[in-house]
Amino acid sequence: MRRRRTTPVLITDAQESPDRERLSREVRYLIMMGLRAVCLIVAAILVSTKPPLLGLWLGLCIAGMVLLPWAAVILANDSPPKPQYRATNWLRRKEAPAPVPPRAVAAPPDPRVIDADD
Secondary structure (H helix, E strand, C coil), X not given: CCCXXXXXXXXXXXXCCHHHHHHHHHHHHHHHHHHHHXXXXXXXHHHHHCCCCHHHXXXXXXXXXXXXXXXXXXXXXCXXXXXXXXXXXXXXXXXXXXXXXXXXXXXXCCCCCCCCCC
């Protein structure tokens, strides 16, 4: 006979479909590459306007243009953690197990007595 699980299964523990996971990684990659393009445009505007602290602003834009592609590729190739390494499973193990509710509740006895001899 199989034993039933005492803890409920949460829908948040279900894995994401591969297509949806790939789509989210593609969107993340495109957003980061868009930010890189923004850094390039801002750097071009800064060079033409020559604001105060030009070196600092150009340094930040160049750092964004260099580091964003690296981070985008790393995050786009990253897969979600395996179930045994997810933080929710690690945190759930430390909690005390939930009490199991009783299967059936006994009905209270009927205080009326019906006698057929009267």
